[in-house]
Amino acid sequence: MADKYSKDMEELFITLQDIMVAAVDKAITFQLEEGQPTFYIGKNYVRFLPFDDHFNIEAKALKNHKTELEDYHFTLEGLLQLFVTDDIPLATLSSVFKETLLANSSIS
Numbered sequence: 001m002a003d004k005y006s007k008d009m010e011e012l013f014i015t016l017q018d019i020m021v022a023a024v025d026k027a028i029t030f031q032l033e034e035g036q037p038t039f040y041i042g043k044n045y046v047r048f049l050p051f052d053d054h055f056n057i058e059a060k061a062l063k064n065h066k067t068e069l070e071d072y073h074f075t076l077e078g079l080l081q082l083f084v085t086d087d088i089p090l091a092t093l094s095s096v097f098k099e100t101l102l103a104n105s106s107i108s
Contacts, residue, residue, distance in 0.1 A: 053083055
């Protein structure tokens with residue numbers, strides 16, 4: 001990310017990744033899929049779609065936390081938009097990442 005994105009975006013990426021790693025106690029597999037950072041445990045995944053000043057975050061459990069995230073914008077596809085200027089909802093994102101990556105069939 002160093003050549004393409006701002007320092008603020010790099011820092012946000014690292015923070016989001018750190019929140020995810022701390023949220024689960026299992027090994028997370030990282031892949032770039034079509035240039036999008038994607039993190040897997042089994043078939044469950046969280047994806048960060050980077051833009052100039054924000055990430056769109058794709059995670060199935062986001063739909064379970066819309067009330068907690070009502071101050072943030074969601075895309076029409078249900079992705080959370082997190083801008084570099086936003087306060088990071090640490091506890092909520094930790095829950096979202098954990099619920100998504102460690103999900104069983106209860107989240108569809």
